[in-house]
Amino acid sequence: LPAPSAAVLALAVRVPRRFLRLPDLAAARGADPDKYRSGLGCLEMGVPAPGSDAVTLAAGAARRLLADRPEEAARVGLCVVGTESGVDRAKPVAIWVHELAGLPRACSAFDVKHACYGGTAALRMALAWVAANPDRRALVVAADIARYPIGSPGEPTQGAGAVAMLVGYDGAGEAAWTPSPVSGTCARQVGDFWQPLYLRDARVRGRVSIEGYLAALDGALADYRSRAGDEPPPDHLIVHAPFPGMARKAHRQWAAAQGIDAPAAVAADFRARVAPWLWVNERLGNAYAASVFLSLAGLAERLGPRPGGRRIAMFSYGSGSCGEYCTGRLGGGAAPVVGADLDARAAVTVGEYEALRAECLALEADGSLRDDPEPSGDGATFLGVRDDERRYRRD
Numbered sequence: 001l002p003a004p005s006a007a008v009l010a011l012a013v014r015v016p017r018r019f020l021r022l023p024d025l026a027a028a029r030g031a032d033p034d035k036y037r038s039g040l041g042c043l044e045m046g047v048p049a050p051g052s053d054a055v056t057l058a059a060g061a062a063r064r065l066l067a068d069r070p071e072e073a074a075r076v077g078l079c080v081v082g083t084e085s086g087v088d089r090a091k092p093v094a095i096w097v098h099e100l101a102g103l104p105r106a107c108s109a110f111d112v113k114h115a116c117y118g119g120t121a122a123l124r125m126a127l128a129w130v131a132a133n134p135d136r137r138a139l140v141v142a143a144d145i146a147r148y149p150i151g152s153p154g155e156p157t158q159g160a161g162a163v164a165m166l167v168g169y170d171g172a173g174e175a176a177w178t179p180s181p182v183s184g185t186c187a188r189q190v191g192d193f194w195q196p197l198y199l200r201d202a203r204v205r206g207r208v209s210i211e212g213y214l215a216a217l218d219g220a221l222a223d224y225r226s227r228a229g230d231e232p233p234p235d236h237l238i239v240h241a242p243f244p245g246m247a248r249k250a251h252r253q254w255a256a257a258q259g260i261d262a263p264a265a266v267a268a269d270f271r272a273r274v275a276p277w278l279w280v281n282e283r284l285g286n287a288y289a290a291s292v293f294l295s296l297a298g299l300a301e302r303l304g305p306r307p308g309g310r311r312i313a314m315f316s317y318g319s320g321s322c323g324e325y326c327t328g329r330l331g332g333g334a335a336p337v338v339g340a341d342l343d344a345r346a347a348v349t350v351g352e353y354e355a356l357r358a359e360c361l362a363l364e365a366d367g368s369l370r371d372d373p374e375p376s377g378d379g380a381t382f383l384g385v386r387d388d389e390r391r392y393r394r395d
């Protein structure tokens with residue numbers, strides 16, 4: 001057995017229960033469907049329901065994770081949410097998750113923010129906390145809704161989702177995901193993507209964001225190598241996938257750094273190391289902080305339980321910007337059913353997607369409180385706002 005270490009013992013996911021087919025969006029926007037399919041690599045995008053927000057997605061993932069683990073839930077002493085879809089400037093998403101998931105009072109709860117890097121930052125913090133509190137558990141949730149202006153270049157890359165992770169000391173060597181303590185990082189202030197407090201969707205400089213992402217990968221990988229030294233290549237490479245074409249660009253750069261340059265070799269390497277998880281991102285779209293962990297869940301599902309675990313390299317990127325590169329072991333116990341959730345979704349038309357989006361935004365205003373709304377499908381529902389205060393229901 002490997003030496004006991006702080007790790008993600010188990011994880012669970014939540015995705016919206018509706019989706020839009022990208023060829024339908026291309027037709028409505030007058031775009032070539034091949035641009036979305038081959039250029040960006042996007043096939044479908046998750047469409048949040050009215051009553052779904054970062055809180056309900058995060059709480060829903062946490063409830064799913066802890067439902068069959070009451071003893072583990074009782075040991076949780078830290079609840080951290082990595083998100084850029086916060087619902088209040090003061091009150092964290094984490095305190096709603098704490099209530100809706102029924103966590104103990106002896107617990108701290110707060111959010112961590114750095115765009116799509118927030119989930120990774122939250123996990124790093126929880127791993128360090130667990131090392132200092134080996135008898136307890138931390139709950140880390142990465143949750144986001146990616147929203148760009150209608151008709152903008154970012155629109156086909158939208159999506160949403162959450163991943164909840166139970167973090168603790170793994171004595172049995174059965175953890176779902178054990179990241180290496182050593183990681184490489186790269187931080188640099190860049191105006192590539194941001195979400196002004198007074199707006200409801202993201203602003204982005206597309207090309208600048210792609211360059212910023214690749215520069216951060218370069219910096220984080222160089223830092224990792226200087227700290228970890230020579231290592232055999234990992235079995236799989238997971239990178240933040242705001243759209244699948246970005247994962248292709250990142251893999252090409254990573255492969256070149258390993259000395260793999262010939263187009264046929266790069267393509268074969270991509271099929272072996274990246275394709276086994278990218279299917280999730282192709283069908284869901286960007287889920288910002290949750291994306292990289294949804295990819296991890298997709299890889300675990302595709303590989304199935306394997307004794308001995310697989311070595312994975314993971315690159316997380318948050319605009320603004322911060323990147324982190326690490327390696328880790330994927331354990332046999334990680335097999336969340338993201339594929340079944342994606343298959344169970346209902347398709348919507350472009351008109352329905354636009355109406356649902358407008359309904360979600362209308363719920364953000366004071367006086368929107370609804371008496372008995374349809375469940376969001378996340379496991380918790382945002383009921384609306386009364387007296388400037390948000391209300392939620394556990395479903």
Ligand code: HMG
Binds near residue numbers: 040116206
């Ligand atoms: P765009 O400007 O509309 O697209 O937006 P484009 O013209 O650059 O085309 C995209 C690709 O499709 C190109 O391929 C074209 O050649 C190809 P590439 O040259 O890049 O390999 N193409 C076609 N292919 C086949 N048939 C056709 C066709 N036409 C064009 N007919 C952009 C693209 C990504 C900029 C846009 O979708 C966007 O702004 N997305 C949001 C920002 C983003 O995802 N940035 C990625 C890096 S930043 C990041 O990852 C952080 C983030 O997740 C936020 C956070 O941290 O919180 C975004």
